Amino acid sequence: MYWEPERECMAREDLEQLQLERLQSTLYRVGTHVPFYRKKFEELKFNYDAVRSLDDIRQLPFTEKEDLRSNYPYGLFAVPLRDVVRVHSSSGTTGLATVVGYSRNDIKTWSNLVGRVLTAAGVTRNDVIQIAFGYGLFTGGFGLHYGAEHIGASVIPISAGNTKRQIQIMQDFKTTALVCTPSYALVIADTMMEMGVNPNGLSLRFGLFGGEPWSEAMRQEVHEKLGILATDNYGLSEVMGPGVAGECQECNGLHINEDHFLLEVVDPITLEPVAPGEVGELVITTLTKEAFPMIRYRTRDLTRFLLEPCPCGRTMKRMERVIGRSDDMLIIKGVNVFPIQIEKVLFEIKGTEPHYQIIVERENHTDKVSVLVEVSENIFFDEMKKQRQMVDHIKARLAAELGIGVDVKLVEEKTIERSMGKSKRVIDKRKL
Ligand code: DLL
Secondary structure: OOOOOOHOOOHHHHHHHHHHHHHHHHHHHHHOOOHHHHHHHHHHHOEEEEEEHHHHHOOOOOOOHHHHHHHHOOOOOOHHHHHEEEEEOOOOOOOOOOEEEEEEHHHHHHHHHHHHHHHHHOOOOOEEEOOOOOOOOOOHHHHHHHHHOOOOOOOEEOOOOOOHHHHHHHHOOOEEEEEHHHHHHHHHHHHHHHHOOOOHOOOOOEEEOOOOOOOOOHHHHHHHHHEEEEEEEEOOOOHHHHHHHEEOOOOEEEEOOOOOOOEEEOOOOOOOOOOOOOOOEEEEEEOOOOOOOOOEEEEEEEEEEEEOOOOOOOOOOEEOOOOOHHHOOEEOOHHHHOHHHHHHHHOOOOOOEEEEEEEEEEEEOOEEEEEEEEHHHHHHHOOOHHHHHHOOOOHHHHHHHHHHOOEEEEEEEOOOOOOOOOOOOOOHHHHH
């Protein structure tokens, strides 16, 4: 049930003391070894010896993606390259790549934290775990792989793609846990149907999904189609990769590995802390990373802390599923809209396929949004009148959810490109 109960169920007071000690040593390390931070601390006349409480972190500057780019490739490393045993990189969808590094201890910590996430979701050494995340510079494949080996599960490092083969292997090797992005889980489920494979005949019990935002409605869909317990897990390469936070079997928010990361939720405009339990941008400080420590990294991910204790007994604070990135937020006629809100509605409507895309264009200086929705064959080939009714129905439901009207277009099954990894939900033609 727990991987490290002595940590995961620690008394709050002890946890905060540990966080403070680890924060102090992290600040000392970056202040002495990373010129970028040394300079920032000097400019601010910040004396890291004076840090006496966790709240003192608010005196520190934020670190942004741009800082990683301008110190490309190794400028922010806190150890010499000979002590780095691994590098990963996030290409991002825009701009230059960023590079992150791990010492031998960092890899151990990482495996351990992913071990916690896997255990919380129900995986044990008796499981056969199929890792359908890409292996490579992306942290998903290797991160989950090392964690799964660490807890003694049997790992199938199949990587992403070749969906029919995934299903064949799942049948032959008796996979019990599937690890991939939630959108790829749906692609696998649909391909199973096409192949006439009944998921109930498989050994699959758990699905650990992460790497991209997904709605509760999508979780239900995956659960129903694959007959598994689907949990969410979160992380980002800048602070480690997967293993930052993950859901337990309560499926109600992600436990943060707080002994290794200090999380804040701030207002993305004022950069001040939001009121407890309010939504804002997640800011993360690493507390144990050796090779690549990060101070107050602005993730751009929006979420909130859940303040209620969790029945599972873990004392580590939970965060709600990430609703989206501030840079994915659409402003339509002045209203803020996240793709996940559109997803929620589409998943609730009968006859739509769980595949959609949002197109944003600019016409006469105003943003125009159209939602392309795949519908099952019988609806697509139905008479015009019925199609029209379907479009009106979706439009009305979207308007009720979002508070503004958007255009809806029905498209045939398989029109929208399937993704093996992170799916691209929004096509922004304004920037082209
Ligand atoms: O996606 C790390 C990861 C891999 C986490 C596999 C979980 C499982 P990056 O490629 O650096 O790292 O992308 C990080 O992906 O800032 C979020 O915007 C998004 N993201 C990751 N997990 C979730 C999630 C990995 N569970 C970026 N829910 C993050 C919502 C997520 N968004």
